Amino acid sequence: MELPERNVPVERLRLGDHACLDAGDGESSWAVFTAYTRTSLARQEKVLLVLDPDDLQDDEVVALLGRDGGGVEQARASGQLSLKRTPQMYLPDGRFLKERTIDAYRAEVERAEREGWAGLRIAADMSWAPRAGLDDSRLLDYEASVAPLFADPLFTAICWYDRQRFGSAVLDGVARLHSVRVTEPDPGTRTDVVRVLRRALSRQDTQGPARIALDLRDLCFMEAHCAWQLISLAGSLPAGSEVTLRCGELLALVLRQFGADGVPQLVLDVEVEEPAR
Incomplete structure (x- = not known):
């Protein structure tokens, strides 16, 4: 069948x-x-x-x-x-x-x-x-x-x-x-994420808090240097800023290993896959 x-x-x-x-x-x-x-x-x-x-x-x-x-x-x-x-x-x-x-x-x-x-x-x-x-x-x-x-x-x-x-x-x-x-991962996606975030941050009013939402639920993997850059960019925002990152469990795990929970501007909205049966 x-x-x-x-x-x-x-x-x-x-x-x-x-x-x-x-x-x-x-x-x-x-x-x-x-x-x-x-x-x-x-x-x-x-x-x-x-x-x-x-x-x-x-x-x-x-x-x-x-x-x-x-x-x-x-x-x-x-x-x-x-x-x-x-x-x-x-x-x-x-x-x-x-x-x-x-x-x-x-x-x-x-x-x-x-x-x-x-x-x-x-x-x-x-x-x-x-x-x-x-x-x-x-x-x-x-x-x-x-x-x-x-x-x-x-x-x-x-x-x-x-x-x-x-x-x-x-x-x-x-x-x-x-x-x-x-599906095989798209190698270009990993660096594109950081590029998009950097572009979004460059458009913000650096004198005030920023509000950014990113949906990365379809991203399979992120290399260490990209994770570091994403966390650093979020941490460079003014106090009170919020980068809400929708992601799967794997990406959340990687980001937390590199200190995401210590960056108050970065909020991980983790999608947990429900059991199949």
Whole structure:
């Protein structure tokens, strides 16, 4: 059965979503995974990243995800963040067995629940399939067969498909079998936000309080220097000014880590995603 498709930024994924990401380059993919991981950690959910053996080493992954803070190292130490390689989950004895893989993921959900986390979010690199010689029909059959896992609203997953490894026919089939497609971040948006804010501030009467409202609910991620600039610009306004920033949980988390709560001119209006079920 084909499911209706939603195109959403990664931090708007809800528990119970089965999402796909067809990515064109590693940089954009890691931007998605960074946002995904940090949003999940902030929500007290466990994160399992299933990576290709030839990808970054575990310490490099943690350093990349935690480059601008976010408590990633602490999450790894506590077990909230888990890193595995695709052979562990899909090819433990060199063979792919569909039911064994589904059982392995079900066990991960149960483990996260026993450990007291609010849910389990995984992201899995699907490049193992062509490497293992899995034909397209078996891969699509597997994707269709995991649907019962998502009957448990504590489970969320992103299946990551590299466009360089998969043909358009497979990618089209994958999109039809996932209820959600994750959109890649627009790298220009991050600096554009600061540029717009600076322009808005330049138009204010610097002798009196300013009132500015910004809607950043669709912004997936903000780099550290942009967060610093936004906070500094808001803090430079006259006393009594107010910059009201509507945003998602991830952006609020990043801004608070860099001191947003210590700037009285900056008000965070955080949109909390309601549970899917």
